[in-house]
Structures are given as C-alpha cells and as structure tokens.
Amino acid sequence: MNLTRTIVAVLILALLVALPFGLGQYGYYLMAIVMIYAMVALSLNVLIGMGGQISIGHAGFWALGAYGSALIVTKLGFPFFLGVLAGGLIAAAFGALVALPALRVQGHYLAIATLGFALFVQQVLFEWESLTGGRQGLFVPRPSLFGFELRDDFAYYYLLLAIFLLLAWITGNFARSHSGRSLMALKMSSVAAECCGIARPKHIIIAFTISAFFTGVSGALYGHLLGHLSTETFSLAISLSFLTMAVIGGLHSRAGALLGGAYLALAPELMREFKDVQMVIYGVTLILCVQFLPRGLISVVERVWTIGTTPHATR
Amino acid sequence: MITQLLASGLALGSVYALLALSLVLIHKATDVVNFAQGEMAMFGTYACFALLTKTEFPLPVVMLAAVPLGILLGVATERITMGPLRSAPPVNALIATIGLWMIFHHTAGWIWGYDPVRFPSLFSPEPINILGARVAQNSLGIIAVSLLVMVLLYLFFEFTRMGIAMRAASQNRRAAQLMGVNVTRISLIAWGLATAVSVVCGLLIAPLTFLDFEMMLSVLLKAFAGAILGGFNSLPGAVVGCLVIGVVENLIAAYVSTAFKDTFAFGIIIVVLMFRPQGLFTREIVKKV
Numbered sequence: 001m002n003l004t005r006t007i008v009a010v011l012i013l014a015l016l017v018a019l020p021f022g023l024g025q026y027g028y029y030l031m032a033i034v035m036i037y038a039m040v041a042l043s044l045n046v047l048i049g050m051g052g053q054i055s056i057g058h059a060g061f062w063a064l065g066a067y068g069s070a071l072i073v074t075k076l077g078f079p080f081f082l083g084v085l086a087g088g089l090i091a092a093a094f095g096a097l098v099a100l101p102a103l104r105v106q107g108h109y110l111a112i113a114t115l116g117f118a119l120f121v122q123q124v125l126f127e128w129e130s131l132t133g134g135r136q137g138l139f140v141p142r143p144s145l146f147g148f149e150l151r152d153d154f155a156y157y158y159l160l161l162a163i164f165l166l167l168a169w170i171t172g173n174f175a176r177s178h179s180g181r182s183l184m185a186l187k188m189s190s191v192a193a194e195c196c197g198i199a200r201p202k203h204i205i206i207a208f209t210i211s212a213f214f215t216g217v218s219g220a221l222y223g224h225l226l227g228h229l230s231t232e233t234f235s236l237a238i239s240l241s242f243l244t245m246a247v248i249g250g251l252h253s254r255a256g257a258l259l260g261g262a263y264l265a266l267a268p269e270l271m272r273e274f275k276d277v278q279m280v281i282y283g284v285t286l287i288l289c290v291q292f293l294p295r296g297l298i299s300v301v302e303r304v305w306t307i308g309t310t311p312h313a314t315r
Numbered sequence: 316m317i318t319q320l321l322a323s324g325l326a327l328g329s330v331y332a333l334l335a336l337s338l339v340l341i342h343k344a345t346d347v348v349n350f351a352q353g354e355m356a357m358f359g360t361y362a363c364f365a366l367l368t369k370t371e372f373p374l375p376v377v378m379l380a381a382v383p384l385g386i387l388l389g390v391a392t393e394r395i396t397m398g399p400l401r402s403a404p405p406v407n408a409l410i411a412t413i414g415l416w417m418i419f420h421h422t423a424g425w426i427w428g429y430d431p432v433r434f435p436s437l438f439s440p441e442p443i444n445i446l447g448a449r450v451a452q453n454s455l456g457i458i459a460v461s462l463l464v465m466v467l468l469y470l471f472f473e474f475t476r477m478g479i480a481m482r483a484a485s486q487n488r489r490a491a492q493l494m495g496v497n498v499t500r501i502s503l504i505a506w507g508l509a510t511a512v513s514v515v516c517g518l519l520i521a522p523l524t525f526l527d528f529e530m531m532l533s534v535l536l537k538a539f540a541g542a543i544l545g546g547f548n549s550l551p552g553a554v555v556g557c558l559v560i561g562v563v564e565n566l567i568a569a570y571v572s573t574a575f576k577d578t579f580a581f582g583i584i585i586v587v588l589m590f591r592p593q594g595l596f597t598r599e600i601v602k603k604v
Contacts, residue, residue, distance in 0.1 A: 054409050056350065101588035108348040108409060109547075109588060112539045115350075116581030119536065123578050236532065240417055247410055276425045283417030290407045290414070291399045 012255065013165075020157050028153035029225075030265055035160035036222045038261030041246045042167055042254065043214030049251035050175060050183045051207035053103075054111045057118030058215050058242045061091040063234035065216030066223035067125060067132055070140040073224075080143050084220040091216025092209045094121075099208040103201040110208070118239055126231045137230035140223045153225070160221060167214055168254045174210060179203045237279065244286045250296025259297050318448035320565050326454035327523075328561020329461035333516035334531075334538035335545075335553040336468065337509035343485040343548060344505030347397065347408045351415035352513050353531030353538070355392065358419045359385050359514030360521050361427050361528075364434060374437055381514045389510025393503050401499075424528040431530075436522035457519050464515055465554060468508075472550075477504060485548075533577040537564070540580035544587050546594025556595065 020031045040058060047053055069087030072078045078086070098117050102110040125132045132138055143150045143159065150156045174180050182203045185193040194200055223229050241264055249260020271278050293299060334353060341349045349355075362384060367377045396415060400408045438456030442449040472478040484491040484501045492498050517531065524530045537560050545556030560580065568576045587594065 048406065052404070052406055054406055054413075056413060098585070101585055101592070104588065104592050109543070109592075111348065111350075111409065112543070113581075113584055113588065116536055116539070116578070116584050119532075120578045120581040123575065127574055240413055243410065243413060244417075276421065279417050279421040280425065283414040283421070286414035286417070287396050287411050290403070290411050291396075294403065294407060 012258075016161055016258075017158075020154060025153065028157055030269070032153050032157045032160055032225055033222075034258075034261045034265040035157065035164050036218050036225065036261070037242075037245060037264045038258045039164055039167055039218035039221075040215050040242050041249055041257035041260035041264075042164070042171055043211040043218070044242060044246035045251055045254065045257050046171055046174065046207050046214070047211035048246065050180060050187075051204045051211075052183075052187050053204055053208065054108070054243070055114040055208075055211070056111055056236070056239050056243060057098075057114030057116075057121075058211075059234040059236065059239040060114070060118035060121040061095060061212045061215040062219035062222070062238070062242075063118075063121050063125060063231070064091040064094055065219030066140075066229055066234075067138065068216065069220030070138055070223045070229060071131065073141060074139075080141075080145070080224065084217055084224075087220030087223075088213045088217035091219065092213035095212025096205060096209045099205045103204050103208075110204075115236075118234070118236060122231050122234050125234070132229075132231070134231075137228055140227055140229060142227065143221075143224040156225060163217070163221065164258075167217070168257070170210075171254060174207075179206045183207060241279075241282060244282045247286055248289050248296055250298030252295060253298045253302075255301075256296045256298035259301075263297070316448075318445070319442075319450060320569055321562060322445075322448075322450040322454045322458075324562035324565035325558055326457040326561070327565060328541070328558035329458050329554075330516055330520045330523075331534060331538045331541050331561055332554040332557035333461055333464060333519070334513050334534055335542040335557045336465070336550060337513040337516070338538060339542055339547060339550055339553045340509040340512070341505050343550075344481060345397070345408075345502045346405060347412065349415075349506075349509070350409070350412045350535075351392075351419055352509065353535035354416050354419035354423075355385075355388060355510050356513035356517035356534075357528060357531045358423050359388055359510065360434075360517030360526060361423050362388075363514070363518060364432070364521075364526055365427070367435075374435055378437065378515075378518055381518055382511045385511030385514035386507040388514070389506040389508070390503055392510070393506035397502065397506070398499075401502075420528060427528070429528060431525035431527035434518075434521035434526040453522070460515070460519060464512060468512070468550070471508075481505065533580075536577070537561075537580045540583045540587075543584055544595055549594065552594055 020028055023031065040062065044055070044058065047055055065084075065087035068090040069083040072086045073080060073083035094117075098113050099110060102113040126134055128134070143156055145159070150159065175184075182193065182198045185196070185198055186200055186203065190200060245260035245264035246257070247260075248263050249258070250256025267282075268278060271281060274281065289296065334356060337352050337356075338349060341347060341352070359381060363377050363381050366372065366380060367374065372380075392415065396411050397408060400411055436453060436456075438453045442451050443455075444450075472482055480491065480496045481501050481504065483494065484496050484498055488498055516534075520530065520534060538557060541557030541560040542553040543556070544559060545552030545554070547553070560583065563583075564576060564579065567579060
C-alpha cells in the first residue's frame with residue numbers, strides 16, 4: 001500500500017510539473033492562483049480538519065501577509081523571500097492574539113472573533129493611508145530570487161508549487177506531531193482527551209497560528225503575483241470563498257486542498273455567464289457538500305480509487 | 316444633547332438586541348450559531364418591501380405580515396439545510412449557515428439590485444419634547460416595537476407549553492426528550508421564531524440605514540458583541556449587552572470618531588472574552604461528563 005501511495009504522489013507531482021506547459025500567459029497566471037489558493041485551503045485543513053474550529057476571517061490574515069510582505073520589501077528593502085516569511089509571521093502573530101482569548105471558552109467564539117477581526121483589519125488598512133495607500137492601494141514589486149526577477153508567471157508557478165509542497169510537508173508532519181495527535185484525540189472526545197491531560201486551548205491555538213501563518217505566506221505571494229494591492233480584495237466574500245473551497249476540496253486531505261484551490265481559481269472561469277449568481281452557487285454547493293459529501297470532492301476520487309484497486313471495497 | 320444621544324443609542328441597541336435574541340434563541344435550542352441570521356433578516360425585509368411596493372398595502376399591515384413571513388422563511392430554511400445535519404459534527408452545521416449567508420446575501424442582490432433603496436418609516440422623524448430634551452419619534456417608536464417583541468417572547472417562554480418545552484430542551488436536551496418533548500420540532504420552532512424576530516429587526520433598521528443587501532453585516536457583528544457581552548446563553552443578558560453596545564457606539568461616534576464606529580465591536584468581543592468570557596450576566600456553565 002505504501003508503494004502505491006508513493007506512485008500516486010509521484011504521478012500527482014509529475015502532473016503538477018507538466019500542467020502549465022502550453023497554457024499561455026493567462027493560463028500560467030491561473031495556475032499560480034490555484035497554488036496560492038491551495039495554500040489557504042491547506043491552512044484551513046489544519047484549522048477545520050484537524051482543529052475542528054472554523055474561521056470566517058481568513059481574508060484578514062491573507063491581507064496581513066500581503067501588506068506585511070509588500071511593505072517590508074518596498075519600505076525596508078528586504079529581499080522577496082524574507083518579505084514573504086515576515087508576512088507569514090505577522091499573520092501568525094495576529095492569529096495567536098485573536099485565538100488566545102477566543103479559545104478559553106468552548107463554543108463558536110473563535111469564528112465570531114475572526115469575523116470581527118477580518119472586518120477590523122480591512123478597515124485599518126483602508127484608513128491608514130500613509131502606510132498602505134488606503135484607497136489608492138499599494139504597488140508591490142515582482143518576486144525575485146537571488147537577484148533575478150521572476151517576470152514570468154510560468155517561472156513563478158514553479159516557485160509557488162515548491163512552497164506549496166513545503167507547506168504540505170509541514171502539514172503532514174504536524175498531523176503526526178504531539179499537537180496533531182492531541183487534536184485528533186480532542187476531536188474524538190474532547191472531555192476524554194482533556195481528562196488525559198491534553199490542554200485543548202493550547203493545541204487549538206497552535207493549529208490556528210500555523211493556519212494563520214500559511215495564509216499569511218499565501219497572501220504575501222499573492223501580492224507579489226498581482227503587483228498591486230487594494231483593500232477591496234480582502235473582503236468578507238473572499239473569506240467565505242476560502243471556506244467554501246476548503247470544504248469542497250476536502251478538509252482531511254492535502255490533495256483535497258489542491259482540488260479546492262483549483263475549484264476556487266477555475267470555477268469563476270467556467271461560470272462567467274452567471275456573474276451575479278456565482279456566489280449563490282458557491283453557497284449552494286457548500287451546503288450540498290456538507291450534507292452529502294462531508295469529506296469533500298477528494299473523497300469521491302478516493303472512493304473511485306479503492307473500487308479500482310481492491311476487489312472487495314467495503315465502502 | 317446627551318439625552319438625545321442616549322435615546323438614539325438605546326433605539327440602535329434595541330435593534331441589535333432583536334437580532335441578538337434571534338441568535339441566542341437558535342443557539343440555545345440547537346447549539347448552532349446562525350451566521351446567516353442577519354442576511355435572513357435582510358432577505359425578509361426585502362420581501363416585505365416588495366410586498367409594500369407591489370400591493371400597496373399600508374406599512375403597518377406589511378409589518379404585521381413580516382411575522383408569518385419570517386416564520387415561514389425560518390422553518391423552510393431549517394427543514395432544507397439544518398434538518399439533514401442534525402447528527403453531523405457541529406462544525407458542519409456552522410459551515411452550512413455560512414453557505415446560507417452567501418445564498419441569502421447574493422440572492423437578494425441578484426433579485427432586488429445592488430443599490431440601496433429608501434425604506435419608509437412607520438414613525439415620523441419629527442422630534443418631540445421629553446424631559447426638556449428633544450428626542451426623535453423614530454427612536455421612541457423603535458424602542459417601543461422592540462419592547463413589545465421582547466415582552467411577547469417573555470410571555471411565550473414563561474406561559475406557553477411550547478415555550479416551557481423549549482426552555483427545558485435548552486437546559487438538557489436528552490432529559491427533555493425523555494419527558495416527551497419533541498426536540499426536532501423545537502429546532503423548527505426556534506428557527507421560525509428567531510427569523511420572525513430578526514425580520515422585525517430588519518424592518519426597524521431599514522429606514523435608518525436604507526435598504527441594502529450589505530446593511531446587516533455591521534448589525535450582525537454588534538449583535539454578536541452584545542450577545543457575548545451579556546453571555547451567549549441568556550436572552551435578557553443579550554438584550555442588556557446590546558443596549559450597552561448601542562449607547563456606547565453612539566457616544567463614540569459623537570465624541571471620538573466615526574471611522575471605527577462599525578468595527579469597535581470587535582474590540583469589545585476580544586476584551587470581554589479576555590476578562591469575562593462567560594459574559595457579564597451569566598454564570599459559567601460547568602459541563603458534566
């Protein structure tokens with residue numbers, strides 16, 4: 001079984017490497033967006049899939065990463081990589097600040113706090129004109145590696161792919177770490193786990209901070225891809241779209257995160273005619289998915305796969 | 316000046332209180348925080364507005380029609396989306412309410428357009444003299460309608476069979492079920508009742524803010540803040556919390572700055588969770604195994 005897993009992983013990787021060839025400029029850009037969204041989906045996998053907590057304010061962390069990195073690169077003259085890392089760290093720091101009070105109580109307080117947080121961040125960025133450009137927005141330099149500017153989205157895509165794989169690797173290791181296993185135990189029975197000495201708030205805060213970090217990195221990379229930031233991008237609608245893609249892709253699988261990213265990046269291309277109704281369709285698919293496919297689209301793929309490989313598929 | 320600010324603050328607060336009541340009602344009955352509550356209120360208000368313009372019924376009739384309309388909207392929503400999720404993990408129901416948020420929000424924009432429209436008010440904006448201060452009739456009217464709704468809710472929970480059953484179910488679902496309370500129906504009634512209350516809230520706030528598909532977002536945030544301030548499991552607590560929020564908001568807008576009028580609620584949420592997470596008016600609930 002381990003061998004088949006490796007083969008599948010290699011196949012997926014080969015597909016991801018080969019995919020952008022011949023797609024043209026707009027295709028490269030879309031593929032880059034898929035990767036950026038997939039990182040956010042990964043971050044929600046950690047938070048919702050493992051932590052059982054929900055955030056409707058990830059646009060706030062995305063914005064912090066984007067603006068943080070852009071400002072550090074343009075105002076302080078830091079190299080691109082450090083900017084992205086700093087963007088992630090800023091988001092993570094604020095993530096911990098929001099999660100700390102909200103997680104001392106049981107229930108859905110974290111979700112409510114994240115909603116307020118995202119609106120707050122958007123407004124602060126808008127009002128703080130001297131720093132962020134407010135209404136005018138902020139110009140962000142293209143990504144560069146060791147002095148070479150990546151002018152082309154084709155090259156940038158491979159950098160994004162590498163970063164996604166790195167984050168996916170971290171996610172996998174986190175799932176097997178002390179915190180990851182604690183979260184799994186908490187999910188099965190929060191009371192039983194806490195009786196065994198697992199500190200519920202601590203591990204969820206760790207998950208939330210990691211999630212905010214991933215989202216911050218993704219936001220930073222997004223800013224450098226776009227070249228221009230405006231606060232309108234980081235609205236509640238994008239937070240909700242993030243949640244939708246993560247649920248639809250599958251919250252318990254890293255390949256699901258990729259599927260989710262692809263869904264959010266490519267669905268608008270397919271649904272061009274339905275301009276206004278697009279968000280309604282997102283909402284409907286979200287509810288249908290929760291009702292009928294709670295493990296996301298990836299579970300369909302997995303099921304087809306098991307039917308193909310094992311003669312006595314039990315499920 | 317200060318009386319005026321207090322009165323309009325209380326009016327604002329009582330509008331928030333109605334939405335907070337809907338949130339707490341559903342939360343107590345089903346353990347779900349309905350993030351779509353504000354959007355459902357907005358949707359119901361638009362429906363009432365359509366009724367008003369299409370049929371030319373007088374405004375008070377339309378306001379009365381809001382109650383059955385809200386109940387219908389809530390019950391249908393519960394049946395279609397929440398019913399199938401009853402045995403799923405709680406986070407799934409929460410995600411479904413966010414799906415509802417998107418559906419109601421954008422369907423309203425799609426059907427009725429994205430431009431704000433003027434919504435007629437039941438009460439004249441002319442101020443009247445009370446204790447030497449000039450207070451807008453509008454504020455007094457809003458406070459009166461909200462109080463009426465709250466009194467009706469109180470009577471329902473204290474003196475009707477269904478209300479008592481709902482209180483029992485919110486205290487201990489399993490025990491209530493063993494005593495013959497139909498828990499499925501409780502959830503249905505909670506959604507219907509809560510949505511009716513929130514549509515009334517929408518009708519009261521629409522004349523102040525214009526009818527707009529974005530209008531409920533800041534109201535929702537402040538209703539959350541008020542409910543958390545009062546303790547998320549207490550109906551009177553949520554009302555008091557929201558009144559405080561309304562007054563504070565008005566004072567901040569008048570004396571400090573209007574820029575953060577809509578987002579200061581976030582600060583309140585964080586501060587309350589930091590120092591008194593169970594809210595100001597409820598004792599901490601100890602969960603037994």
